[in-house]
Amino acid sequence: ATSATSTVTASQVAPLSNATNASHTSHTSQKRSPSLSPRCDDSSTADLLIDSPNQPTINQTSSNVVDGINLDEIKDFAKAFKLRRLSLGLTQTQVGQALSVTEGPAYSQSAICRFEKLDITPKSAQKIKPVLERWMKEAEDRYKSGQNHLTDFIGIEPSKKRKRRTSFTPQALELLNAHFERNTHPSGTEITGLAHQLGYEREVIRIWFCNKRQALKNTVRMMSKGMV
Amino acid sequence: ATSATSTVTASQVAPLSNATNASHTSHTSQKRSPSLSPRCDDSSTADLLIDSPNQPTINQTSSNVVDGINLDEIKDFAKAFKLRRLSLGLTQTQVGQALSVTEGPAYSQSAICRFEKLDITPKSAQKIKPVLERWMKEAEDRYKSGQNHLTDFIGIEPSKKRKRRTSFTPQALELLNAHFERNTHPSGTEITGLAHQLGYEREVIRIWFCNKRQALKNTVRMMSKGMV
DNA sequence: AGCATAAATAATAA
């Protein structure tokens, strides 16, 4: 996201598949993991049924229709989506970030990755599909009307405003620190509670704890080196 | 490879028509001279390259025709090539390796990368183009006649699975981090030692350091921007 | 569903 020179063309397209690993030194035996067969090929998908409490993902499913959901349709869309994304020169990360800016549900890079690989349950896919569908349509329209519209829509460079640095009140810090002393890893619920109680955004609080833990770690590290 | 999932029929590839965007990089970074080592056994290549060490790359050229070479044509092909490559779910590495197997000149992943980015001289491009053209045509034909023909042509083992994500024990991380603090660039010997000591593959340890350096760099970057 | 980060691909340096 650095140079953003005029060459915003569909360059920088992301990798698609695994190629040979250029590693030297193939040390000892590889722990050949039980293949998760994240693949559509029909090679014996049975037997792998590790009883999962969760629904199987689409690519683990052989049927074409589940719960009234047409999997083929989703598979086709996933493929097309990926291709269109690449054609526009977008990364999963960019799409994810763009989604979080526009209205409607947002999804992370991970979620998009999993959608493209169909490594999600039919239900989830069914839910995400329309969101991506709509977004992609819009993105393509923008693309056709010129690069600027697209980059603008995606929210790259142009309007990447940085969040203002939060400043905590002494009272808030006191409470946060007190909490931190009891528990450096507050649960999601606790974080939400604190955020609400103090009137800060949840994410701000979460980050505060991250940073605090980091600071603690650094302190410990320095002390162990006799630097403090 | 995992990309098998991403295969899309070539016909689905929207040509992304026109798009020959004339935007010519107001260059950000001073590109290094495109000097390639004249180590190739193909003497003509050597001639071609040493003959003008400082010749500008295509993307540094504004003209459409240089030395009787139609740059627009090359640009269009480069774009189309990339898209077709992605549509077939191939990586630059795979193409490079496949080329080295078939008869005719071979090119490395780096060479293909540069061709796609037009970060080569017109002469070099002119020379590579037909090779890639011929190869891609063949690959697409194979693709149409079925996956097997393609994977065969490419010389990949159909079931190359991504390595399972390693999870390090806290103890291992502690040792690794301690090491990292002393030296972010351990020597090969040190890496081997650590791998042995911790019971992980050497390559895994090497990659850990790569990623760790990356993370550190990102942190520094963010801190300098006041983001942490 | 998302974070953190391992692994893989693309780009650049040597």
Next chain:
DNA sequence: TTATTATTTATGCT
């Protein structure tokens, strides 16, 4: 070209 770095994708957790 090969070796490394920079970027992106994918996955183990929870």
